Amino acid sequence: MDDRGALYGDAAFARHTLVVIDFEGLTPQGRPLVPVEVGACAVKASGGDLAEVWRFESLMAPPAGVPVTPWDVRQTGITEAMLATAPPAEQVIAALDDRLTEPPYRLVAHHAATEAALIAGLRSWCPRLAAVPLLDTVRLARHLYPRLPSHSLDTLLAHLGIPRPAGRHRALPDAEVTARLLRRLLAEGGRTRWRSLHDLDAIGGLAPKRPPHRPSEQPGLF
Template sequence: MGGLTDDVAFRATTFVVIDFEATTPTGYPSQPIEVAVLALRYGDGGWQETGRRTSLIRPPEFAPVTPAVTAQTGLTAEHLRTAPTPAEALGALDRRFRGDASYLLVAQHAATEANIIYNQREHCPTLARIDLLDTIPLAKDCVPGLVNYRLDTLLAHFAIGHPADRHRAAADVDVTAQVFLQLIALAQDSGRVESLADLVKLAGRTAKCNTPIQDELFALPTETGGATTEPA
């Protein structure tokens, strides 16, 4: 095909589509209750799936499964009672990532996944340092003029079947991956995205763990008239 899919960096990257389901307790960040990933790599034979994983996650006591969460996902407190803890589930996922490989996470509205990963970074330090691609800005560039860019709208546009278990992590990862591949094909055909660097510039999101911290927030104490003044 040439262009994007001939780019050496693009071919060296494993694109890991990721989705969390979560509960949102008052006064706390969202707590994951399910995670799914699907890894894809492009080579001479086209796209290949290189791995997938799904796990329920037992939320902490301060983040119980609410009726609204059950109505959306079908998951109940009983489903999660014996599920792995965040440390167990995300630790096992984290060990799937090799330190010598190139990855990008792919998500629909990637800010949601980025925030959950950052807040759980102690359990998944490798995952927390992987940058992301957001399908929404990519879709806005490739398919301008849609009424909105929600996942269901993109599924309808690309005639991708609506899964019966929509809002479960594994189902959402599968259809997000299908959308992503459609968008990559459009980006390739447009000729405006010719490399992984172009793709990242268009739809990339830096992982929070990779965002530089402002030095002035942690300035060293200054001396005033022989006395040491601590930062406020």
């Protein structure tokens, strides 16, 4: 068995479905990122490679009072008119959560801390999704290519010769190209870095993000 086969032959890795996920959002001044689109591409080990199992994408209506700025439109191409008829975020994320019917899972994202934070903010509607550990392709890439000046998605695509998708900065195209990046990272790292899911978790793993603890109000003593 070659080094790549060692990872794909790992029983824990083979059991897991990897859900490569990406959010696009609005950037209102003085507020956290507001998600307005999600894309996910679920893949699983099959024959020494990753085979797609399912995919999911949807726009999400932002809360009232959150504008779509010209910068947002330039970045993603998502306009206010496109979001006017989109379902609310809680409905979309609940529908994605409903897809997680055959555990175990790992979420995969590029700079996964961002996705973890957005999912944590929506956890009331996606309890299964919010409990899934993550793998960060940035962390895996830093481990493989420590001398690269940047580990942004575009830099890694250029370094590895992976074509930049036509819909770059839309959620599903970014999830799909991150899945392509993941395939390359698993193949190249399998030669020297990771031979099991445990190895991947140790190098690129990220625990689900928990929302800040807010103590309940205590009744007055007097």
